Amino acid sequence: MNKIVIILLMAAMMAGCRKNEVPLVNGGLPEERIMERLAELRGKLTGAENGWMASLTTTAGGGYGFYMKFGADEKVSMMGDLSEDAATQSQTSTYRVKWVMNAALLFDTYNYITLLQDPDPKVSGGKAGSGLKSDIEFEYIRSSGDSVILQGKKYQNYLYLVKATAAQATDYQQGTVVDRMEAIQDYFEDHFNNYINIDGLPNKISFIVNDDKRLSFQYADAKDSIITIDGKFNFDVSGINFSEGLVVNGIQFKKGALTGSTLKLYDAGGKEYTVSQNPTPVIPLKLLFAYNKTYNTILIGSATLPAGVTSGFNSVFNGMVSRFVASSRSIDSVRIVFSNSTQGLLEIRYKSGTTAFQAALSFSYVLKDGVLTLADYAPVLNGTSSNWTSRIDQIGSFDQWIRSGPFKIDWVASAGSGGKILGGLYKVSDPSDFYYGDLRKR
Incomplete structure (x- = not known):
């Protein structure tokens, strides 16, 4: 028994004497490699004579661009495209290069990058409590030529640094x-x-x-x-x-x-x-318009049609508006909606005084190759009555118009729309006569 104890003690003593036989990492001790990796990142950051052009995407927002210049004193001057002020006013803050399972760059005082994670929505437009979901601590991934690539520790978005030329640095500093x-x-x-x-x-x-x-x-x-x-x-x-x-x-x-x-x-x-x-x-709009696609609604959002469009439908619509006004009522909106794969709805929302009402006509439809065929028209009941039926004198020729298909679904061009996306139902029998309005997803 004593021999076993002696053997174990001798083995332990021999193991304790072999301190320098720690496994090497890439040809060096772990602490040596850590110091080399930190020095590499620090040297690259401070070694860009004209600073860096930087770009960063955010998880909850878009992308952001910066100009950065890192000093050996652990201060960084920065400009960014967040606003006119950020793009013209250089801001100085501090940074650190530290080891957290890898070399990492940390912006440790408030600057344009930390502003992206500000929890106040009024600051960066992000969500309350998390901002635009952006990082201030970035792991060093790799470098290549004039570029350094880092990755956010929490949200995993990449921070790309590219060495600026003297001309680019001047452009940034002059607010270009x-x-x-x-x-x-x-x-x-x-x-x-x-x-x-x-x-x-x-x-x-x-x-x-x-x-x-x-x-x-x-x-x-x-x-x-x-x-x-x-x-x-x-x-x-x-x-x-x-x-x-x-x-x-x-x-x-x-x-x-x-x-x-x-x-x-x-x-x-x-x-x-x-x-x-x-x-x-x-x-083609026929590829985007269906009950389950990008758009399923064509909306006339007021008593006025979108500007700059000539259609035979204009007189039909304007006549209906006038009749509603003559009956001491006003139209708020008109919309055609595809409720599901076979059923749709034509809604006229209007007011009498301050009270809101809706006159609606349901229909079944078949949509094939962009051509819409309607059938089975039925006024929608409100209890035991129908506002479509009670307002039929005001609706007038619009009721006949919607039954005059089939229609082709297509875009509507308008020089006066200001870029608004318009879609229309064109009569197959007369393409110059078409219902049109804003495209929506209801």
Whole structure:
């Protein structure tokens, strides 16, 4: 027994004497590799003579662009595309490079990046309590050439850093980003139904940019299936930047820029694609309109039809409005809704004094290849009576008009709509006579 104890003690002593036989990591001790990794990240951040162009997407919002310059004193100066002030006023805060299972960059005082996670919705437009769901601590993933890639510790969004040239740094510091922001925003205020063409795709590709710095490419493939590619963007000194790229039919789009009054997109290889405009959206409405698709409602939202459209229906509608007014009533809205795959509803919402009423006509329908055939019309009862029946003198010729199909579903062009998306039901027997209004999803 004593021999066993002695042997165990000797083994323990020998193990204790071999401290330097810790397994090596990539040729060095773990603590050495940690220090090297931290020094690598710190050196790259501070080694960019002209600073960095940075881009970051958020989980609850769009994309954001920044210009950053890191100092050896752990201070960083920053500008961003969050607002005109952020794009013109440099802000200095502090940062740290630390080890948390890997080298990481931490912004530890309030700046334009931490503003994105501000829990007050009035600050960044995000959700109460979580802001735009963005990070302030980023893990060092890798570097390549003039780029450094980091990833948010909590929300996993990537922070891309690209070394700025001297000219780009000067542009940022002179507020050029504001000029780009305003020019592109102005462009989309009066350019509608934007699209591009791509070799190999027979149909035009819709290019949609939203106010929250999100964008989409959308097109119909050869089988009439709708393909949608969603992404986010930020502004920079060149124009707009798709930091993570958007791949359409194998082509990765990276940037966009205005050349005079023309917007052009660029793929990863630098090829140029001109953004053009169509009188109406480029995807056929018959592929988007159904009870379970993008739109299922055509709405006339007041007693006035959308401006700039000539149709035989105009006199039918305006006559109905006048008759309601003559009976001391006023129309609030008219809508045609596809309730399910076989049933629809025509609703006229109106007021008598301050009391709201609804006159509704139900119908069955068949929608095939964009042609709508209606049948089985029936006034909707309110208890034992029907407002459609009681108001038939005011509704007048509109009742006959809706029964005069079949109709074709298609877009409606209007120079006076201000970019509003209009759809219509065109009589197959007379395409110049069509009901039209705003497209909605009820």
